[in-house]
Amino acid sequence: xxxxxFLVASRADMDAQRKLEGLDPTVIFExxxxxxxxxxxxxxxxxxxxxxxxxxxxxxxxxxxFESNIEHLCSSLREGRGWKTGARKxxxxxxxxxxxxxxxxxxxxxxxxxGFGQCKTGVHWKTHLTRLRPRGFCQKYFQKPLAIDxxxxxxxxxxxxxxxxxxxxxxxxLLLDRCRLVQYGYNISKDVxxxxxxxxxxxxxxxxxxxxxx
Numbered sequence: 001x002x003x004x005x006f007l008v009a010s011r012a013d014m015d016a017q018r019k020l021e022g023l024d025p026t027v028i029f030e031x032x033x034x035x036x037x038x039x040x041x042x043x044x045x046x047x048x049x050x051x052x053x054x055x056x057x058x059x060x061x062x063x064x065x066f067e068s069n070i071e072h073l074c075s076s077l078r079e080g081r082g083w084k085t086g087a088r089k090x091x092x093x094x095x096x097x098x099x100x101x102x103x104x105x106x107x108x109x110x111x112x113x114x115g116f117g118q119c120k121t122g123v124h125w126k127t128h129l130t131r132l133r134p135r136g137f138c139q140k141y142f143q144k145p146l147a148i149d150x151x152x153x154x155x156x157x158x159x160x161x162x163x164x165x166x167x168x169x170x171x172x173x174l175l176l177d178r179c180r181l182v183q184y185g186y187n188i189s190k191d192v193x194x195x196x197x198x199x200x201x202x203x204x205x206x207x208x209x210x211x212x213x214x
Contacts, residue, residue, distance in 0.1 A: 002032070002185045005200045006157035006178035008207075009121050020202035023195050030098050030119045031192045032185070033155045036176070037101045037117060039184040048103040049076060053094055066094065070141050077102055079110040081143035088140075095141065096132040099153070110147035115174065117153035125156050129171040155181065 009025050018025055030052050038050040053069055067083045074080035077100075098119045104112035116134040134150035152173025160168060160177040169175045188196075 114150040
């Protein structure tokens with residue numbers, strides 16, 4: 001089912017009428033990727049976790065939410081020291097950061113394994129390969145950069161061709177296309193999996209109806 005969701009999401013129009021049954025496939029994709037990436041990082045534990053950065057913590061305004069997310073993230077990573085006083089917030093965006101995944105040590109010292117992920121579902125995903133800069137993000141928003149730069153991760157529901165693989169990986173970092181996502185697509189949370197099934201059923205129904213009317 002996950003493979004079919006990724007396939008349909010890669011072909012669906014992400015600009016017009018993408019929401020079905022009140023569900024946005026781009027949001028579902030981010031939530032799926034958070035669970036999948038955490039599986040790749042060794043799974044959930046007291047010393048590991050994943051955070052969908054844009055929707056992680058609700059606040060009255062975007063600006064206060066972004067700052068709160070930074071504070072929450074640094075607390076989870078056990079380094080970074082929180083929000084950098086005077087840092088300029090990224091307006092309506094999230095600094096190109098969609099997902100953070102981590103695995104740290106019980107000694108509480110810095111130097112854990114951290115991944116900064118970006119998710120892209122639209123047809124123009126190749127133009128965003130280099131837009132997330134993990135080191136620059138930390139320098140811009142953290143009081144203190146992480147001891148080890150986060151690994152850049154790029155996740156797409158598309159199938160990346162072998163002839164393009166090395167170049168795209170060199171530009172974006174750890175690359176997860178739909179086949180790699182499916183490989184670690186187990187233990188998906190029930191609410192995310194349920195939303196995935198509902199949207200997919202609605203999308204397939206719309207495609208059948210469109211073909212019938214042609």
